[in-house]
Amino acid sequence: MDRRDFLKKAATAAVGLAAGAVIPFRSARAKGPYPNDELDRRFGRKAGAWVPSCCNMCGGQCGIMAHVVEGRVVKIEPNQWNPNNFSNVSDDFFGHLDPKNGLNGEARICPKGNSGIMALYDPDRLKKPLRRTNPEKGIGVDPKWKEISWEEAIGEIADRLKALRNKGQAHKTVWISEDHSFTHIQADFMNLYGSPNYYMHSNLCDTARKASFKMVVGHDRPLCDFMHTKYILLFGWNPTSALKWIHLGRIIPKAIEQGAKMVVVDPYLSDTAAKGHEWVSIRPGTDGAMALAMAHVIVKERLYDEKFIQEWTYGFEELKDYVSKKTPAWAEKVTSVPAKTIERIAREVATTKPALIDVWSGPGQHTNGVQGGRAIAALNTLIGAWDAPGGMLIPNNKGNKHVEVHPDETATKTLAEPYLDGHDKLPFGHKSGNYTEFFRRIAKGEKPYPCEFLMVIFQNPMMAVPGTKAVEEAFQKIPFTVVVDTMPSETVQMADIALPGSVYLERYDLNTHWVTWPVLALRQPVVKPLFGQPTEYEFVALLGRKLNIKDTEGKPFFWMGRESGKRVENVTKWYEEFLSGEIKEGEPKMTLGELKKLSGAVWVSPKGTEYRKYAKPLKPEDLAKAVTEDGSPYRPDVPAGTGLYDKPKKDKGKRIGTMWKSPEGKVIVVKGFDTPSGLCEFYQPKLADKKDFRGRPVDPYPAYAPRDEQPSAEFPLYLINWKEAAHTHTRTWNNQWLRDLRSEAPLMIHPETAKKHGVGEGDEVLVESARGSIRMKAHLTRRIHAEVVGAQHGAGHWALGRFASASGKGQHPGFLNEMRFDPLSGQACHKEICVKIRKA
Numbered sequence: 090m091d092r093r094d095f096l097k098k099a100a101t102a103a104v105g106l107a108a109g110a111v112i113p114f115r116s117a118r119a120k121g122p123y124p125n126d127e128l129d130r131r132f133g134r135k136a137g138a139w140v141p142s143c144c145n146m147c148g149g150q151c152g153i154m155a156h157v158v159e160g161r162v163v164k165i166e167p168n169q170w171n172p173n174n175f176s177n178v179s180d181d182f183f184g185h186l187d188p189k190n191g192l193n194g195e196a197r198i199c200p201k202g203n204s205g206i207m208a209l210y211d212p213d214r215l216k217k218p219l220r221r222t223n224p225e226k227g228i229g230v231d232p233k234w235k236e237i238s239w240e241e242a243i244g245e246i247a248d249r250l251k252a253l254r255n256k257g258q259a260h261k262t263v264w265i266s267e268d269h270s271f272t273h274i275q276a277d278f279m280n281l282y283g284s285p286n287y288y289m290h291s292n293l294c295d296t297a298r299k300a301s302f303k304m305v306v307g308h309d310r311p312l313c314d315f316m317h318t319k320y321i322l323l324f325g326w327n328p329t330s331a332l333k334w335i336h337l338g339r340i341i342p343k344a345i346e347q348g349a350k351m352v353v354v355d356p357y358l359s360d361t362a363a364k365g366h367e368w369v370s371i372r373p374g375t376d377g378a379m380a381l382a383m384a385h386v387i388v389k390e391r392l393y394d395e396k397f398i399q400e401w402t403y404g405f406e407e408l409k410d411y412v413s414k415k416t417p418a419w420a421e422k423v424t425s426v427p428a429k430t431i432e433r434i435a436r437e438v439a440t441t442k443p444a445l446i447d448v449w450s451g452p453g454q455h456t457n458g459v460q461g462g463r464a465i466a467a468l469n470t471l472i473g474a475w476d477a478p479g480g481m482l483i484p485n486n487k488g489n490k491h492v493e494v495h496p497d498e499t500a501t502k503t504l505a506e507p508y509l510d511g512h513d514k515l516p517f518g519h520k521s522g523n524y525t526e527f528f529r530r531i532a533k534g535e536k537p538y539p540c541e542f543l544m545v546i547f548q549n550p551m552m553a554v555p556g557t558k559a560v561e562e563a564f565q566k567i568p569f570t571v572v573v574d575t576m577p578s579e580t581v582q583m584a585d586i587a588l589p590g591s592v593y594l595e596r597y598d599l600n601t602h603w604v605t606w607p608v609l610a611l612r613q614p615v616v617k618p619l620f621g622q623p624t625e626y627e628f629v630a631l632l633g634r635k636l637n638i639k640d641t642e643g644k645p646f647f648w649m650g651r652e653s654g655k656r657v658e659n660v661t662k663w664y665e666e667f668l669s670g671e672i673k674e675g676e677p678k679m680t681l682g683e684l685k686k687l688s689g690a691v692w693v694s695p696k697g698t699e700y701r702k703y704a705k706p707l708k709p710e711d712l713a714k715a716v717t718e719d720g721s722p723y724r725p726d727v728p729a730g731t732g733l734y735d736k737p738k739k740d741k742g743k744r745i746g747t748m749w750k751s752p753e754g755k756v757i758v759v760k761g762f763d764t765p766s767g768l769c770e771f772y773q774p775k776l777a778d779k780k781d782f783r784g785r786p787v788d789p790y791p792a793y794a795p796r797d798e799q800p801s802a803e804f805p806l807y808l809i810n811w812k813e814a815a816h817t818h819t820r821t822w823n824n825q826w827l828r829d830l831r832s833e834a835p836l837m838i839h840p841e842t843a844k845k846h847g848v849g850e851g852d853e854v855l856v857e858s859a860r861g862s863i864r865m866k867a868h869l870t871r872r873i874h875a876e877v878v879g880a881q882h883g884a885g886h887w888a889l890g891r892f893a894s895a896s897g898k899g900q901h902p903g904f905l906n907e908m909r910f911d912p913l914s915g916q917a918c919h920k921e922i923c924v925k926i927r928k929a
Contacts, residue, residue, distance in 0.1 A: 132158050141168055141690040143600045143612040145593030146201035146208065147817040148269060148294075149173070149334045150600040152689060153202060155615040162206050162594055162616060167196035167335070170689025174198065176336050177604040178482075179697030181316045191689060197335045200814055204826040208592050209619070213823060213890035214575050215589035216620045218242040226565050226583050228551075229887065234587070239623065242586055247635035249542055249569055250282065254499065254636075259283035260506035261541040265548050266290070268521055270598055271626040273491045274667065275546065278629050281638045281646055283500030286509050286540075288522030293553050297453030297916035300517035301462025305470060305770055305791075307744075307763030311481040312605055313445050315344040318479035320437060320444035321351040323361065324376045324465055325451025330360030331812035334603060350441070352434060354379065354426075355451065357811055357837070357879055358872035369434070370874045373807045373920060374796040375424040376452040377461025380468055381793055382420030382428075383435035385412040387471050392439035394473030400752060401703065401762075402470055404772025411772075411790045423793070425874070439472050443479025446472075451811065454920045455796040459517060459913040463791040470769045475762075476701050485699060488601030488609035489668070490675035492651070495641040507537045515915045516779040516787050523915035524554050526782075529908040531563040543570045546625055547590060551579035552819040552886070555910075555917050557903035558861070573625055576823060579888045589622045596624040599668060607676045607694035611684050626667075627660040634660075652680075707733070707746045707758045715746060715758075729756045730766055782912035796921055797909070800876065804858060804923040806842070809879040810902060819883045822898075823890030834884035834899030835868035838926070839875040843867065846926050853929040858905035858922055864929055865900050878926060882919075 130136065137158030144151045144165075152171025156164040167174045169191030172182045187193050218241070219234040226232075253259055264279050266272060268289035279287040291299075299309035315321065315337075321344060328337040342364065345351055351365035354376060362368040371379065387393050388409050398405050417428035417435075424431075438444045448465045452458055474480030496504060510527035512518040528550065531540050554560050564570060564583040572584035581587045598612040618624060623631060633647030640646050650657040651670035657663040669681035677684065677692045684692055699705075707715070712733075715723040720737035727733075729750040734742035747761025747768075761767035765775065776787040788794075800807060815831035816822060836854055838846075848854055852867045856878070865880065873879060884899025902922060909918040 132163060137163075140613070140615040141170070141611070142594070142615055143168075143171075143598065143610050144198070144202045144205060145270060145598070145612065146205050146821065147333065149332065150269065150602065150610070150612070151198065151202060151335045152196070152610055152691060153198065153205070154689075155594060157615055160616065162209060165198070165203055165205050167198040167202070168610075168689045168691065169194065169196045170693075171196065171602070171610055171691045172336070172604045172608055172693060173602040173610070174335055176316060176340055177312055177334070178314055178316050179604075179606050181340070182604075183697065197339055199332045199335050199338065200827065200830055201332075201817055201821060202335065204821075204824050205592070205594060207824045207826045208575070208821070209594050209616070211576070211823060211890065213577065213892075214619075215577055215581070215587060217589065219587040221585045221587075228561055228579075230582070232582055232584070237586075242588060243628070243631055243635055246571055246586065247632055250632075251636055253541055254283060254503075257503060258541065259500065260285060260503040260509075261538055262286065262544070263288070263509055263527065263540045263542070264544040265522075265524065265546070265550070267547040268294075269600075270547060270593075271596075271629075273671070274626050274629050274664070276491075277494045277646070278633055278638070280494050280504065281496050281500055281633070281640060282636070283496065283503040285504050285506060286522075288510065288524060288527065289520075290548060291519055291521035292512075292523050292525075292910075292915050293917045293919075295450045295453060295916075296519040296521060296914045297458035297911050298449055298462050299519060300459045300914035300916075301448070301453070302466050303517065304459075304463050304773065305466035305764075306475055306483065308483045310484070310603070311475070312484050312603065313447050314443075314479050314482050314605070315340040315349070315445075318344055318443050318445050319349050320441035321349055321365075322354070322434065322438050322444070322446045323351070324354045324380070324446075324448040326353075326447060326449040327355070327359035327361045327451075327811060327813070328449075329364055330814045332814055336604075350437070356807070356809060356874040356877045359811065360813065369426055369430060371424050371426050372874065372876060373809050374452065374455035374457060374461070376448065377457065377464040377791070378415070378420045378423040378793040379426055379431055380461070380464035381412055381415040381791070382417045382431045383438070383468055384408065384464070384471060385415045386417065386432050386435035387439045387468070388412055390436070392436065393471040397473030398471070401475075401768050403764075403766040403768040403770045407790070408467065408771035411792075415793070425876070438468070443474065443477060444472055445469065445474050445480050447481065451809075451920070453911075453916055454918050456798075456909065456911055456918055456921060457794050457796045458911050458916055458918075460788065460792050460794065464793065467771055467791050470771060475769060476703055478700055482605045482698070482700070483702060484603065484605045485607060485702070486601050486603060486605070487607040487676040489599045489671035489677075492670055492674055494646065497639055497641050497643070509537065509540060511782070512915050515782050515913060516776075517914045519914060523910060524550060525556070525908050525910040525917045526915065528554055528560050528563040529556075531566055532559045532908075534566070540567050541569070543567050545570065545572045545574075545580055545584075547574060549574075549578045549580045549819050551583060552883075552901055552903060554908070555903060555906040555919055556860070556908035557901065557906070559908050560903075573628065576889050578819075579886065582888050588628065589620055591618050591622065591624040595619070597626070597664065597668060599671065605698040606696060608691065609672070609675065609677050609684070610689070610691040611681075613685065613690065623660065626664050630660045630663055703760050703762050705760045707760065711735075711745055712758060716742070723758075732761075732765075732767055733758065782910075782915070785912070787913065798921050798923055800923045804925050805876075806924050806926065807874075807877040808856070808858070808902060808905065808922040808924045809877060809920045810882040811879065812882050816881070816883050819886070819889070822883055822886055823893035825892060828892055831881070832898055833866070834881040836865040836878055836880050836926075837870050837873045838867055838878050839871060839873050840869045842875050842878070843869050846928075848926060848928050854926050855929045856900075856905065856924050856926050858924045860907055861904045863900040863902070863904055878924065
């Protein structure tokens with residue numbers, strides 16, 4: 090449909106999409122019956138309304154302005170008041186901020202953000218609740234859907250949940266969701282209902298990185314200060330293309346313009362590596378070995394930050410001893426990176442001030458990912474990069490605050506049951522759970538108990554969890570599954586009831602942005618839900634009302650307004666009070682209505698980015714309330730190294746300070762690092778007392794060990810995948826605008842490798858692992874390591890929509906993988922696959 094057709098439709102009443110697609114215009118001018126002045130009057134920048142909100146086309150949640158004309162979204166632009174669209178450090182943001190006009194057109198948005206209109210008006214969206222009539226489930230099996238009403242759907246779901254709760258089996262309900270969108274209300278529902286099994290997307294993404302940094306510096310998501318650095322070393326991260334926050338696409342090139350050198354270590358020459366000064370091609374899963382060899386050079390040549398090491402670290406001597414044999418020559422054999430290259434980069438990063446070193450999901454999605462990331466984090470410690478300008482910053486990203494709920498006696502009993510996925514058995518497990526182990530246990534029928542009811546919201550585990558055939562088997566064994574999604578995904582095809590979800594342009598959320606100082610932005614509906622469907626949070630509230638869920642005081646939680654304290658009939662109004670309460674309890678200390686009125690609907694703390702927060706003395710009011718780990722009140726004679734908490738640790742107390750010995754020998758109270766010693770830790774002797782998921786002791790050193798699956802004579806090649814700007818995971822392959830940018834995902838093969846295996850450009854290739862085989866189109870390129878083949882992640886759909894499921898555009902590697910996860914953090918291992926290839 091061209092712009093003229095769109096304008097004709099827009100001139101009629103605002104209708105739903107049941108009759109077909111509504112595709113917004115792309116060009117600035119149109120052919121057709123309307124004169125240009127009429128177009129400008131009706132659809133120009135001054136027509137309609139510009140509504141501030143936040144994107145959700147990926148997990149970055151950047152700010153947007155939606156242009157709404159005659160009830161339709163016709164354009165999306167970046168929000169000129171939102172730091173997430175510009176920079177993650179405050180001096181850069183405030184230095185460009187105009188009090189009247191925000192960032193004056195300098196804010197950015199990525200291709201996915203621009204294409205959000207196509208997600209809203211996708212002709213293949215789910216529109217009505219559906220009930221499965223075919224009892225058989227499986228890949229390619231027709232569910233034989235029957236349309237039902239929302240009342241019927243909610244009634245049946247509530248009846249099944251109520252039956253489980255009445256039998257004392259609420260814990261046999263599992264709920265999985267995206268890790269950002271309306272998670273608090275879902276967690277509240279599960280707590281009040283009585284199941285401990287609420288899991289989120291993070292364990293499919295970056296829990297290995299979280300664990301790595303938590304072990305060293307006590308914080309699970311430090312951020313790079315690209316704007317002030319002079320040297321950037323990235324391991325397996327593609328931030329200028331696999332965009333999570335659009336500001337990365339600005340501040341990294343800006344850093345290079347300002348003279349910073351960028352080196353990227355990756356098996357694939359990504360967009361970021363292409364923008365850098367040097368690409369270091371490395372074998373997958375060996376990044377930790379390179380980091381240890383770099384540490385060997387830095388320690389041996391005394392290039393480390395001696396002052397920082399003396400004052401703020403623990404275990405340096407132990408690390409020094411450990412890396413003494415981790416030479417660049419040793420690492421070369423492991424990584425394929427020349428020893429001289431490792432030596433040179435180590436010297437450069439240690440002698441260029443300031444510098445930063447980071448790693449993200451790529452190296453983490455292997456069974457040795459946590460310890461590899463820990464070795465990389467240790468490099469930042471050696472050069473004193475933590476919380477320093479131009480280094481790795483520990484963000485102060487306060488925003489809204491979740492108000493804890495208190496379940497009744499019935500719920501409390503079943504909440505005490507063990508987690509079905511066993512993530513509490515992981516020494517560095519994350520609250521997001523472990524999807525891989527959950528589905529494996531269900532498929533194999535293993536303890537502790539079966540899953541009787543599965544709720545899936547905004548997730549597609551059939552394509553997102555390693556080992557697709559085993560995931561299929563698990564779904565076949567779950568008695569009842571409900572899936573809420575906007576699209577008829579592969580997981581929707583396994584559902585017993587499928588419910589149409591909302592696109593982010595139709596709903597609320599609060600976004601505590603991942604910049605380095607407190608910022609809170611509002612996602613708000615810019616149009617009403619197209620099909621009259623309740624949003625996901627309204628569905629949860631309606632379900633809670635149907636079940637008559639109450640808290641420990643006997644109050645009906647999903648009826649009582651958080652602000653008014655009164656019964657609220659309208660579920661949207663109820664949720665607005667829910668959000669307003671979180672904002673008032675959080676850092677902004679304002680209401681939802683007040684947040685809406687701010688420029689860009691974004692609250693930005695004027696305090697800005699703070700550096701070296703670890704050395705900051707505790708405030709007197711915090712010190713007055715401080716207790717030691719066992720709950721004893723703080724005393725000035727508490728020994729150095731003692732941690733101080735806001736309440737006893739057993740009561741989920743948060744560490745707020747450390748007794749620190751200054752260079753002058755005085756013991757004073759500072760914020761410190763949230764580690765056992767209050768310092769950055771190279772070595773943790775108590776880790777040897779912990780066991781990983783397989784029962785093995787955790788190494789107290791940031792040790793390198795080969796990942797579990799290695800190339801062999803039969804399967805000699807590594808198979809990896811990566812993400813790029815055109816798509817988000819498996820979500821966006823039906824989006825027509827994004828498919829214009831990238832419609833296929835061929836198998837990247839090095840020319841020498843292709844020649845060895847008899848493969849030519851464009852050939853159809855059979856890719857085989859020990860678990861299965863797929864067919865892919867070959868693309869020969871020197872952008873990939875000669876021992877590695879790979880492709881962009883997310884293609885290979887057999888559902889989702891008519892465009893995504895078109896054949897010949899890529900294949901899904903989950904058929905080649907097995908249900909494997911990192912035994913320290915539970916991170917799903919998407920990239921640990923070895924294959925052989927041949928011309929089909």
